[in-house]
Amino acid sequence: MAAITLEKVVKKYGALGVVHGIDLTIAHEEFVVLVGPSGCGKSTTLRMIAGLEDITGGLVKIGGQVVNDLPPRKRNISMVFQNYALYPHMNVRDNLGFGLKIAGQSPAEISKRVGEAAEILGLTPLLDRTPAELSGGQRQRVAMGRAIVRNPDAFLFDEPLSNLDAKLRGQMRAEIKKLHQKVRTTVVYVTHDQVEAMTLADRIVVMKDGHIEQVGTPMQVFNHPATTFVATFIGSPPMNLLPATISGGAVRLADGTAVPVPDRLTGHVRDGMAVLLGIRPDDISPVGHGLSQDGPGAEVALTVDLAEPLGMESLIYTRLAGQEVQAKLYGPRIVAPGEVLTFRLALDRAHLFDAATGKTVRAL
Amino acid sequence: MIRALTTKRPEMTPFLLLTPALITMLFVVALPLVFSLWTSLTPYQLTKPQTIYSFVGLRNYTRLLTDPGFWIPFGRTVLFLTIALNLEFAFGLGIALLINKITWGQRGLRTIMMFPMMFSPILVGFQFKFIFNDNIGILNNALQSLGLTDQAIPWLVDAKLAMFSLLFAEIWMSTSVFAILLLAGLFAMPRDPLEAAKVDGCNAFQTFRHITLPFLMPFAYIAMTIRSLDVARAYDIVKVMTGGGPAGRTELLWTMIARTGYENAKMGQANAMAYISTVLSILFTWYFYRKLIAARRFMGGVQ
Ligand SMILES: Nc1ncnc2c1ncn2[C@@H]1O[C@H](COP(=O)(O)OP(=O)(O)OP(=O)(O)O)[C@@H](O)[C@H]1O
Ligand SMILES: [Mg+2]
Numbered sequence: 318m319a320a321i322t323l324e325k326v327v328k329k330y331g332a333l334g335v336v337h338g339i340d341l342t343i344a345h346e347e348f349v350v351l352v353g354p355s356g357c358g359k360s361t362t363l364r365m366i367a368g369l370e371d372i373t374g375g376l377v378k379i380g381g382q383v384v385n386d387l388p389p390r391k392r393n394i395s396m397v398f399q400n401y402a403l404y405p406h407m408n409v410r411d412n413l414g415f416g417l418k419i420a421g422q423s424p425a426e427i428s429k430r431v432g433e434a435a436e437i438l439g440l441t442p443l444l445d446r447t448p449a450e451l452s453g454g455q456r457q458r459v460a461m462g463r464a465i466v467r468n469p470d471a472f473l474f475d476e477p478l479s480n481l482d483a484k485l486r487g488q489m490r491a492e493i494k495k496l497h498q499k500v501r502t503t504v505v506y507v508t509h510d511q512v513e514a515m516t517l518a519d520r521i522v523v524m525k526d527g528h529i530e531q532v533g534t535p536m537q538v539f540n541h542p543a544t545t546f547v548a549t550f551i552g553s554p555p556m557n558l559l560p561a562t563i564s565g566g567a568v569r570l571a572d573g574t575a576v577p578v579p580d581r582l583t584g585h586v587r588d589g590m591a592v593l594l595g596i597r598p599d600d601i602s603p604v605g606h607g608l609s610q611d612g613p614g615a616e617v618a619l620t621v622d623l624a625e626p627l628g629m630e631s632l633i634y635t636r637l638a639g640q641e642v643q644a645k646l647y648g649p650r651i652v653a654p655g656e657v658l659t660f661r662l663a664l665d666r667a668h669l670f671d672a673a674t675g676k677t678v679r680a681l
Numbered sequence: 682m683i684r685a686l687t688t689k690r691p692e693m694t695p696f697l698l699l700t701p702a703l704i705t706m707l708f709v710v711a712l713p714l715v716f717s718l719w720t721s722l723t724p725y726q727l728t729k730p731q732t733i734y735s736f737v738g739l740r741n742y743t744r745l746l747t748d749p750g751f752w753i754p755f756g757r758t759v760l761f762l763t764i765a766l767n768l769e770f771a772f773g774l775g776i777a778l779l780i781n782k783i784t785w786g787q788r789g790l791r792t793i794m795m796f797p798m799m800f801s802p803i804l805v806g807f808q809f810k811f812i813f814n815d816n817i818g819i820l821n822n823a824l825q826s827l828g829l830t831d832q833a834i835p836w837l838v839d840a841k842l843a844m845f846s847l848l849f850a851e852i853w854m855s856t857s858v859f860a861i862l863l864l865a866g867l868f869a870m871p872r873d874p875l876e877a878a879k880v881d882g883c884n885a886f887q888t889f890r891h892i893t894l895p896f897l898m899p900f901a902y903i904a905m906t907i908r909s910l911d912v913a914r915a916y917d918i919v920k921v922m923t924g925g926g927p928a929g930r931t932e933l934l935w936t937m938i939a940r941t942g943y944e945n946a947k948m949g950q951a952n953a954m955a956y957i958s959t960v961l962s963i964l965f966t967w968y969f970y971r972k973l974i975a976a977r978r979f980m981g982g983v984q
Binding site: 367368369388389390394395396398400401402403404405406415416419420447449463467 | 873874877878879880881882884887891892895896976978
């Protein structure tokens, strides 16, 4: 049983604050992904859970026990590092069994568990090779194998796939997902790749500058971003944000274009409020080429600046209310720059953020 | 003319370009080797040049093989080398680990650590000769003033103590070779495997034993290769401090070779000894080099 709890956890390097008091509860067997831009404190947070970094303030608990002052070896966790951190002088078998050997397991037990882990990860034919003789993906698997043989209370992953090429990353992502289904354990997974976050996580923790911006399931985070930061960070291409004011029940954009306030938000805005209208590229499409044609919407004629055909869809750059926005066209249709098309904004999926705070105007 | 040659026979160009190097090699390496090998097959004496023409075959070698007067210094050299290298490794490792830990003044210490290597071995020998001298040496002086002993200890006269004193000087002078190379190793050491080991359950000692030390061993073997060649030809410190005495009890290979060649004027036999000791050095180098290759095999290609 190992839930992990962070209470007001602070990390400072000298006077420089890196993590500013984060609270997070990770349930037993939950797969939580910490995601955020480079330098936001994801690794630092993970390393504090692992015990590789001193905790400046607050409490870290694993399985209910405060572990602030326990060395890593007493925390019963496994960690997979970004560049694998295999032991270069040991072959795969010894790499996998090293933790068990240190724990004083019998050779028979070690070889049994190493065999099992190697089987799960398809490493059996590679057991006698040294890390130098493995490909990136194979090293990655050894690193994971080393983590699972020990039956830890929790797995910590620090960007384990970032050194792999795109194709292998996709494969390994699927393998990690499968692995978690087979070996159910608490997982904390750090990445700055939002696709990994969306596909792997039970819950996503979006971090920025040492703070937590939002915690939620992938769908919650995608459909109800709590802040403009989350809105632009999760989802690709990022959500368009257009400055606007509320007046007379409408959202009035900078150039005077008015679109109705989305139904579900009407009770939450007042006249004169400065907002940002958030709308994903997928929800701005030429009429007849969008995802959904029903539901409330607004139609505007826009000039195409640039179109990037991607096969079944095209990414369109255009300007709305004087600001560059990205739109999507679904269907294999070629669009030429300069073409004027009528775009439909799917307002039921639009968001409003308070311009001053960047927070969503709707309480979740 | 050269141009004519290279245009007519372009395949000769590499050889032409190599000629200066080949000529240098011939005079600097090949000729002395051939000359000394030849003299080791004659009863050559520096004072009687004509002896160089009387070929005696392997007589010098066969004599040496059965002569305890040769094998005892030979064995002593091997022992000296073994002890010196092991202790230098141990001390060098300790120093490197300590220096690696400190954060302030590290550069300064690294420089100071090199000082002993900057001195001429002859001067180091003289210095220790005076330190260990039984009448006027500061060591005995200090021991007596502190009341630790009431009579002078014959550091350079008693055979065992003299060996110890020689070792002490040798180790004092050259431990930094190990320290520097091991420190370089520690600087190059990736941090990740250390952290992985901590997470895998290692305490500080286990991390050192299973991760750091194996990583450092190639560096240690490089130092050992260098130092084994160094110690196997040890001459200056011994010559200055004990002159191989008392009664030949601290005689090492090269002091013996020098004595045979110059004082006893048996250059032929001395050269035979030198060839045998060269074989010893080659053996040590080969041994450490093999260890190095084995220890290094894993280091290629792993980031
Ligand atoms: N030893 C250190 N001393 C001082 N500052 C540090 C130290 N380690 C990390 N930092 C700072 O802490 C901040 C957070 O670093 P961290 O490694 O947690 O970022 P991250 O979110 O993992 O980023 P990335 O995605 O690039 O790995 C960074 O601004 C970094 O510069
Ligand atoms: Mg990081």
